[in-house]
Amino acid sequence: xxxxxxTKIDFLxxxxxxxxxxxxxxxxxxxxxxxxxxxxxxxxxxxxxxxxSTVEPADVARMRQAxxxxxxxxxxxVQFGSDTEFVIRARVAVEGADADDTQATVDAVTAALDVAxxxxxxxxxxxxxxxxxxxxxxxxxxxxxxxxxxxxxLFYLWYRFEWRFGAAAVAAxxxxxxxxxxxxxxxxxxxxxxxxxxxxxxxxxxxxxxxVIFDRVRENLRRSKREDFVGILNSSINETxxxxxxxxxxxxxxxxxxxxxxxxxxRPFAMVMLFGIVVGTYSSIFIASPVLLAIERxxxxxxxxxxxxxxxxxxxxxxxPQTVS
Amino acid sequence: MxxxxxxxxxxxxxxLPRQQTIRVRTETGAMKDTVVxxxxxxxxxxxxxxxxxxxxxDESERVSTDRARDIDLALTILRKRIDExxxxxxxxxxxxxxxxxxxxxxxxxxxxxxxxxxxxxFLEFKITDETGALENVLPAMDRVIRRLGLDAGGTSPGxxxxxxxxxxxxxxxxxxxxxxxxxxxxTGQDTTRVAxxxxxxxxxxxxxxxxxxxxxxxxxxxxxxxxxxxxxxxPDVRRLLPRDLEFRWNFEPTSVGVQSYRFLYxxxxxxxxxxxxxxxxQAGLDQVTNGPIVTFxxxxxxxxxxxxxTQAHVGDYMAILLDNRVxxxxxxxxxxxxxxxxxxxxGRSITEARDLALTLKAGALPVPLKIVEERQVGASLGEDSKxxxxxxxxxxxxxxxxxxxxxxxxxGAVAILALGFYLLFTMGGLAAINATLTLxxxxxxxxxxxxxxxxxxLIFERIREELALGKTVRLAIDEGFAHAMSAIVDSNVSTIxxxxxxxxxxxGPVKGFAVTLIMGILASMVTAIFVTRTFFMIWIDxxxxxxxxxx
Numbered sequence: 017x018x019x020x021x022x023t024k025i026d027f028l029x030x031x032x033x034x035x036x037x038x039x040x041x042x043x044x045x046x047x048x049x050x051x052x053x054x055x056x057x058x059x060x061x062x063x064x065x066x067x068x069s070t071v072e073p074a075d076v077a078r079m080r081q082a083x084x085x086x087x088x089x090x091x092x093x094v095q096f097g098s099d100t101e102f103v104i105r106a107r108v109a110v111e112g113a114d115a116d117d118t119q120a121t122v123d124a125v126t127a128a129l130d131v132a133x134x135x136x137x138x139x140x141x142x143x144x145x146x147x148x149x150x151x152x153x154x155x156x157x158x159x160x161x162x163x164x165x166x167x168x169x170l171f172y173l174w175y176r177f178e179w180r181f182g183a184a185a186v187a188a189x190x191x192x193x194x195x196x197x198x199x200x201x202x203x204x205x206x207x208x209x210x211x212x213x214x215x216x217x218x219x220x221x222x223x224x225x226x227x228v229i230f231d232r233v234r235e236n237l238r239r240s241k242r243e244d245f246v247g248i249l250n251s252s253i254n255e256t257x258x259x260x261x262x263x264x265x266x267x268x269x270x271x272x273x274x275x276x277x278x279x280x281x282x283r284p285f286a287m288v289m290l291f292g293i294v295v296g297t298y299s300s301i302f303i304a305s306p307v308l309l310a311i312e313r314x315x316x317x318x319x320x321x322x323x324x325x326x327x328x329x330x331x332x333x334x335x336x337p338q339t340v341s
Numbered sequence: 342m343x344x345x346x347x348x349x350x351x352x353x354x355x356x357l358p359r360q361q362t363i364r365v366r367t368e369t370g371a372m373k374d375t376v377v378x379x380x381x382x383x384x385x386x387x388x389x390x391x392x393x394x395x396x397x398x399d400e401s402e403r404v405s406t407d408r409a410r411d412i413d414l415a416l417t418i419l420r421k422r423i424d425e426x427x428x429x430x431x432x433x434x435x436x437x438x439x440x441x442x443x444x445x446x447x448x449x450x451x452x453x454x455x456x457x458x459x460x461x462x463f464l465e466f467k468i469t470d471e472t473g474a475l476e477n478v479l480p481a482m483d484r485v486i487r488r489l490g491l492d493a494g495g496t497s498p499g500x501x502x503x504x505x506x507x508x509x510x511x512x513x514x515x516x517x518x519x520x521x522x523x524x525x526x527x528t529g530q531d532t533t534r535v536a537x538x539x540x541x542x543x544x545x546x547x548x549x550x551x552x553x554x555x556x557x558x559x560x561x562x563x564x565x566x567x568x569x570x571x572x573x574x575x576p577d578v579r580r581l582l583p584r585d586l587e588f589r590w591n592f593e594p595t596s597v598g599v600q601s602y603r604f605l606y607x608x609x610x611x612x613x614x615x616x617x618x619x620x621x622x623q624a625g626l627d628q629v630t631n632g633p634i635v636t637f638x639x640x641x642x643x644x645x646x647x648x649x650x651t652q653a654h655v656g657d658y659m660a661i662l663l664d665n666r667v668x669x670x671x672x673x674x675x676x677x678x679x680x681x682x683x684x685x686x687x688g689r690s691i692t693e694a695r696d697l698a699l700t701l702k703a704g705a706l707p708v709p710l711k712i713v714e715e716r717q718v719g720a721s722l723g724e725d726s727k728x729x730x731x732x733x734x735x736x737x738x739x740x741x742x743x744x745x746x747x748x749x750x751x752x753g754a755v756a757i758l759a760l761g762f763y764l765l766f767t768m769g770g771l772a773a774i775n776a777t778l779t780l781x782x783x784x785x786x787x788x789x790x791x792x793x794x795x796x797x798x799l800i801f802e803r804i805r806e807e808l809a810l811g812k813t814v815r816l817a818i819d820e821g822f823a824h825a826m827s828a829i830v831d832s833n834v835s836t837i838x839x840x841x842x843x844x845x846x847x848x849g850p851v852k853g854f855a856v857t858l859i860m861g862i863l864a865s866m867v868t869a870i871f872v873t874r875t876f877f878m879i880w881i882d883x884x885x886x887x888x889x890x891x892x
Contacts, residue, residue: 118713141721141722145714146715157846161842161846164842165839165843168838176831213855220836220840223836224833227835258805263791265744266740266790266795269740270734270738270740271791272737273737274784277729277732278784279726281387282783
């Protein structure tokens, strides 16, 4: 079977359209974010989350009343799947307790549920209690992880290719992060550490995809003397298209399985990744390559021309990394 | 070939189920060694249920002088306690320089586990005051309280008026009457309301009465407990009590008739003995009362000192304090006590006695710990998550198999075979570095199945291109592998870089995800480069005349 083999699509030609599409997704997302905010999990905000299952279908109003009687105000109670499973979130500590003492709030919630549901009539499936201090640390760490991984990748690509490629790849990745963050915000997906993990995986995937195309660009640049840069970019994308389709396809397939069958805990992760794979694939074709072209036009690379004028060389000797002199 | 064989052997060896001996506490409380079979890789709490606690020094009660030392000491003591508690594969480690993380799998009573981890278990024996020091200073204390305006309990002038009347009543009337009036006014557990109502009760003299059983023992209505406690902590009030004496409360309220009282003790500040000389502690039942007790044994030095001091105090009453709360009623010292003694725990269960015995034996925490982070996963949810994760993984893999074989035919089958090796290597690698498989990790594994074929896809596409250029099968394969290599290496290294940052900054489950991802990428590179290639070679060697490749 062959898919997309020997295609000659002018991807670069539609780059203006691609910019508009991306802007149409990202800009409203960015504008909406301050309005919608993020649905941070208690890991990040600090607070107490309890997922419980009850023997009998329970009355949410009664639980809420019992919770506020016990000093746990503004608790969120959400039905989770069936009518005997609930998620309770209390983001602020119980009145009178030290905010960093998570124990007091857990005890208060437990006592309240014993009153509302009767003790022994419910069980804890999942409980998480994080003090605001720990939550703050975690938020900082997650942000740092994303930022530093960017820097590291930029340097690696700089070392292996040259800065133009690195910058274009990072631009495409920033695009993917922004789009995915917009998706998380608009789809009201709870931002847990797991979802941050998904975001970083999207970074990895998007880079992966972009690098495969850039690798071909690098090779074609060395090989051909005649073609202009746009032609090389276009043919590189077209040549790698079957691989792009297949890898995206298999990744999409397993994530679809995870999203539908993997259970409630895995679903947000799988949803973010699914979106990320679509965006990552799109961006390596429609964002990374046009940005590379734009950079190349703005700052014509001596390196690229140097390769063009040099002898093509046997491709098997291509192990040495290209560095900017 | 040899490399593959070695890798397979190592992976299989690491994945073999292994036997581990753990100590389990049976129903009767005896320790028993049990051999359990563990299937590697280790599963995280989110897959098998359990609890994760983040602990920090709680300096609200006792200030640490040397934090680094105290946290290390706490770590050692927690290890001992949890070992005694009998949990399979507990994880107890220091994170950063001020936090301890404890992970306990498969425990059925989280509150009990928390109590064991948190209890400081600081044991002391102190002699009660026999001089009636508190009675002597009570009027003076009340004068100070009135002078400071604390009898109103607050700044509101409205409450001052009635309280003044009550003060007179309380001060003049009998102790019990005042106590009654105070407790009648208060209902419920709401401490702020109790405090408000108690403004009417007023002075300490009205709230504190001698118990008449033991010298230095006083009764305070349970409802007045928070207020009396806070008043006694006021420095100006506290100062009136002789310097070598101190106030201590009983562990729990006691019912006298329909009223609930809290015992207050005035004790000599210097302990005659503390828990550091303790060598053994056992839970049991008192032969007379049938209530739970903890018997303890002291070491030689401790025993000698205890013997000497108890002999000097025969006829006196000795309070037993655990974490600054008096346990049970102080017994009279009838004769010299040497190395053995017992602590009576009225109104508590034998389980609590047993837990106390084990915490005492493990030693006291230098500073109490507070829980700053808690994660608890029910065993049923863990089981569900695991099942869902595996189902999703299998279905996902089936989809990949279908896609690969329908697209690449025979070469696709080779890739699938390589995928089998990939899974084996990944799991074996995870088991070898003793990594824990968490739910995010499982998701990472499933995700990496989708990505693992990428290396193969890159190679196959390349081979197809080379074939299209008219090269021979053998040459096309060689060139395909050679040309695909730079893309494979570059793309995988950048993914590993991001995963490494995730590992560095993530916690618990997410770390598991990063580890699986890194291991998965490494394994996929090894399989694509070595395994797939070897299979291709075998395939070609069998049909040297092959002109068309099923790819």
